[in-house]
Amino acid sequence: MIIDGKQAAQQLRNNLAEKVQALKSASGITPGLTVVLVGDDPASQVYVRNKAKQTQEVGMISNEIRLPECTSQQELLTQLESLNKDSQVHGILVQLPLPAHIDEAAIIAKIIPEKDVDGFHAMNSGRLLNGEAGALIPCTPQGCVLLAKRHLGDDLSGKHAVIIGRSNIVGKPVSILFLQENCTVTIAHSRTVDLPAVCRQADILVAAVGRPEMVKAEWVKPGATVIDVGINRVVAADGKGRLVGDVDFKGVETVAGAITPVPGGVGPMTIACLLKNTLTAARNSCSLKLS
Numbered sequence: 195m196i197i198d199g200k201q202a203a204q205q206l207r208n209n210l211a212e213k214v215q216a217l218k219s220a221s222g223i224t225p226g227l228t229v230v231l232v233g234d235d236p237a238s239q240v241y242v243r244n245k246a247k248q249t250q251e252v253g254m255i256s257n258e259i260r261l262p263e264c265t266s267q268q269e270l271l272t273q274l275e276s277l278n279k280d281s282q283v284h285g286i287l288v289q290l291p292l293p294a295h296i297d298e299a300a301i302i303a304k305i306i307p308e309k310d311v312d313g314f315h316a317m318n319s320g321r322l323l324n325g326e327a328g329a330l331i332p333c334t335p336q337g338c339v340l341l342a343k344r345h346l347g348d349d350l351s352g353k354h355a356v357i358i359g360r361s362n363i364v365g366k367p368v369s370i371l372f373l374q375e376n377c378t379v380t381i382a383h384s385r386t387v388d389l390p391a392v393c394r395q396a397d398i399l400v401a402a403v404g405r406p407e408m409v410k411a412e413w414v415k416p417g418a419t420v421i422d423v424g425i426n427r428v429v430a431a432d433g434k435g436r437l438v439g440d441v442d443f444k445g446v447e448t449v450a451g452a453i454t455p456v457p458g459g460v461g462p463m464t465i466a467c468l469l470k471n472t473l474t475a476a477r478n479s480c481s482l483k484l485s
């Protein structure tokens with residue numbers, strides 16, 4: 195079975211649009227998301243355009259700040275300082291990767307945790323780790339759990355989740371989320387011994403390594419749920435570029451119980467979860483807890 199991320203994301207956005215209306219009626223607040231893009235990386239421009247369109251579709255205010263590649267770290271910090279203070283802005287996202295002369299860690303630390311809709315600030319990762327309420331949780335990891343639940347139902351207790359990859363953006367936070375769902379969690383990575391054997395134990399296998407089609411059919415337990423976070427551009431035999439995940443989709447599809455496609459799997463859910471975080475940030479700003 196293919197898990198349809200586009201459809202799941204559309205359903206989530208429909209649900210968010212209703213909640214945005216409810217917040218507007220109750221408080222007069224319209225959630226606002228500001229995306230900051232430094233430089234002109236083509237892939238980032240596509241992401242930013244998609245984010246803006248979907249933000250408006252759910253009834254939120256979308257702002258984009260485009261800065262030239264030569265922007266200094268200090269200029270970006272100053273820009274963030276004014277966004278931190280702007281009461282119309284509930285969520286701030288600085289598109290990564292940043293140009294090499296800017297220290298990403300310093301930029302992430304500058305955004306106040308309350309507006310950190312990426313969930314990358316140490317305060318939010320600490321809250322996630324501690325299981326505290328009120329954390330803004332990284333978007334791709336949230337999307338992975340929602341897609342796994344779409345196939346397996348809400349109760350993931352006792353399932354063995356194997357995560358390949360240990361990045362701060364995906365691998366580490368998604369491991370914590372599956373742990374909170376009462377899964378047994380294994381984090382595998384480039385130094386793991388006999389990775390295929392570790393993966394074969396997984397009821398839920400999450401691939402987040404950035405290596406095109408690395409996970410093969412023999413690595414997957416029959417019936418497992420496979421969540422593919424990879425987005426890799428490769429050149430096909432006909433010379434055209436195409437997007438593939440970290441999972442060999444054709445081979446694994448025949449063994450897995452369910453699998454997310456690339457594109458159309460985790461990607462759309464990431465943006466929908468960004469909007470969810472923006473709504474959470476806006477609600478928190480007025481301490482209104484609507485259901």
Ligand code: GUN
Binds near residue numbers: 287333
């Ligand atoms: N670049 C690719 N994915 C992401 C993301 O989730 N957040 C940010 N800020 N930049 C990205």
